[in-house]
Amino acid sequence: MKKYSTHIIITVRVNGVPYRDRVPVHLTLLQFLRERLFLTGTKEGCDIGECGACTIIMDGKAVASCLILACEADGADIRTIEGEAKGGELTELQKAFIDYGAIQCGFCTPGMIMSAQNLLDMNPNPSREEIVEAIAGNLCRCTGYEPIIQAVEAVAHKRRRR
Amino acid sequence: MIHSCAYTKPTNLEDAVSALHEENARVLAGGTDLLADMRGGIKKTDLVVDIKGIENLNVLSVDSDRGASIGAAVTLNALIESKKLKERYPVLPDAAFTIATYQLRNRATMVGNICNASPAADMAPPLYILGAKVLIAGRNGERSVPIDTFITGVKETILDKGEIVTRVEIPPLSKNSKMVFLKKQRIKGHDLATINIAGLADRGSQQLKICIGACAETPLLLEKTDELYREEKDIEKLAERIFELSLQSISPIDDIRSSAEYRRNMVRIYVNRVLQEICL
Numbered sequence: 001m002k003k004y005s006t007h008i009i010i011t012v013r014v015n016g017v018p019y020r021d022r023v024p025v026h027l028t029l030l031q032f033l034r035e036r037l038f039l040t041g042t043k044e045g046c047d048i049g050e051c052g053a054c055t056i057i058m059d060g061k062a063v064a065s066c067l068i069l070a071c072e073a074d075g076a077d078i079r080t081i082e083g084e085a086k087g088g089e090l091t092e093l094q095k096a097f098i099d100y101g102a103i104q105c106g107f108c109t110p111g112m113i114m115s116a117q118n119l120l121d122m123n124p125n126p127s128r129e130e131i132v133e134a135i136a137g138n139l140c141r142c143t144g145y146e147p148i149i150q151a152v153e154a155v156a157h158k159r160r161r162r
Numbered sequence: 163m164i165h166s167c168a169y170t171k172p173t174n175l176e177d178a179v180s181a182l183h184e185e186n187a188r189v190l191a192g193g194t195d196l197l198a199d200m201r202g203g204i205k206k207t208d209l210v211v212d213i214k215g216i217e218n219l220n221v222l223s224v225d226s227d228r229g230a231s232i233g234a235a236v237t238l239n240a241l242i243e244s245k246k247l248k249e250r251y252p253v254l255p256d257a258a259f260t261i262a263t264y265q266l267r268n269r270a271t272m273v274g275n276i277c278n279a280s281p282a283a284d285m286a287p288p289l290y291i292l293g294a295k296v297l298i299a300g301r302n303g304e305r306s307v308p309i310d311t312f313i314t315g316v317k318e319t320i321l322d323k324g325e326i327v328t329r330v331e332i333p334p335l336s337k338n339s340k341m342v343f344l345k346k347q348r349i350k351g352h353d354l355a356t357i358n359i360a361g362l363a364d365r366g367s368q369q370l371k372i373c374i375g376a377c378a379e380t381p382l383l384l385e386k387t388d389e390l391y392r393e394e395k396d397i398e399k400l401a402e403r404i405f406e407l408s409l410q411s412i413s414p415i416d417d418i419r420s421s422a423e424y425r426r427n428m429v430r431i432y433v434n435r436v437l438q439e440i441c442l
Contacts (some may be wrong), residue, residue, distance in 0.1 A: 004168035004169065004170050004181070004184070004209050005168055005169065006166055006167065006168045006169075008169055024166060025166070025167050025168060025169040025210060026164040026165060026166050026167055026200075028164070028197070047201065048198050048201065049194055049197075049198065049262070049263075049265075049266050050352070052263065052265060055265050061239075061268040062264060062265045062268060063265050063268050063269055064194075064265045064266060064269075066197075067193055067194050067197045067198065067266070067269065068193060068197075068269065069169070069190075069193065069197070069210070071169050071212075072190070072193070072212060072214075115264070115265065133264065134264055136263050136264065136351050136352060137262070137263025137264055137265045137266065137352065
């Protein structure tokens with residue numbers, strides 16, 4: 001097994017900032033973000049891809065960062081919750097989450113925002129059904145989902161009116 | 163917590179096959195099963211062989227004359243988003259859509275689903291009814307095996323050490339064939355199948371294929387369905403005869419998702435539903 005390494009040097013862009021690090025193969029992308037880059041906005045819930053708390057956007061696609069090895073992300077462009085608000089200004093979606101009471105304990109919120117934002121980026125005018133499908137992988141035990149769906153719908157409606 | 167292991171991302175099949183000959187080497191495509199297994203300590207893994215760097219494995223092609231070819235790194239969402247696949251082989255995107263969640267389908271692959279070889283694998287029944295062939299690369303070159311001999315048992319396949327599935331090929335179909343995939347699950351949304359089933363009917367060639375999943379150690383392609391299809395024109399009666407036929411081969415178990423008895427009853431109902439969709 002000598003010719004295969006247990007540590008890999010990776011280069012990734014996270015929220016526009018390039019990073020280079022030597023990571024052990026068994027480090028997940030979630031652990032890399034939280035423990036190496038100290039970007040703790042992305043949450044660890046179930047750690048088996050069931051809850052969606054660790055959702056990030058990797059090369060334009062929402063993914064569960066707990067089921068990806070950090071070394072697989074070499075060369076990737078990653079967006080996490082920390083990169084959403086710019087200069088202290090929340091995104092439309094984040095504002096809508098506040099307006100509609102789509103946040104209670106807040107643990108699912110970063111993953112929920114990333115899933116919903118990924119949907120809106122690809123489909124600016126999603127149906128209610130499409131919204132439900134896009135966030136079906138994000139568990140929330142507080143809100144009952146309805147305020148979250150309303151918040152995403154509100155952003156879509158606003159865009160439609162423009 | 164995943165244990166320490168090594169990683170390689172070969173750019174060609176030869177290097178991948180060579181790496182897979184190492185002890186406890188595992189293929190990494192989407193990783194949605196592998197990482198969960200590694201974390202649970204279910205599969206001892208010393209070397210992860212990431213196949214996403216190999217050329218052509220991410221190719222999905224659909225051609226009306228030659229059929230379809232789906233590479234080992236093609237994700238479930240790529241299947242769902244392919245308009246041509248939806249047009250020609252709608253059971254594939256339909257089945258893919260019932261698997262896991264959007265985030266996971268952005269990583270999970272169809273080939274990974276069949277290599278994991280769960281009796282409840284949702285991509286298996288569609289591939290069985292379509293007569294898919296699995297292309298396998300190894301040290302002695304490439305071989306091709308029918309999907310129903312590829313999966314050999316619970317989480318077991320025909321793959322030898324060092325072998326890797328490169329793609330799945332699906333033969334061209336008559337334009338008149340009708341197909342459907344149905345899945346019984348406990349909740350709306352993300353759940354494994356209590357049972358799953360796929361059916362394909364072609365009046366022209368008098369063919370009827372039915373495959374039932376999660377009711378035996380492997381998915382089961384029912385035999386003699388062509389004969390019954392030719393003999394029995396009444397759908398209700400045909401459904402009953404096919405259900406009786408299926409009882410000879412299914413062997414459902416009691417588990418967390420359902421009792422064996424419930425599964426048998428669901429087979430009766432779902433065979434009927436499938437025929438209602440494809441035999442009209």
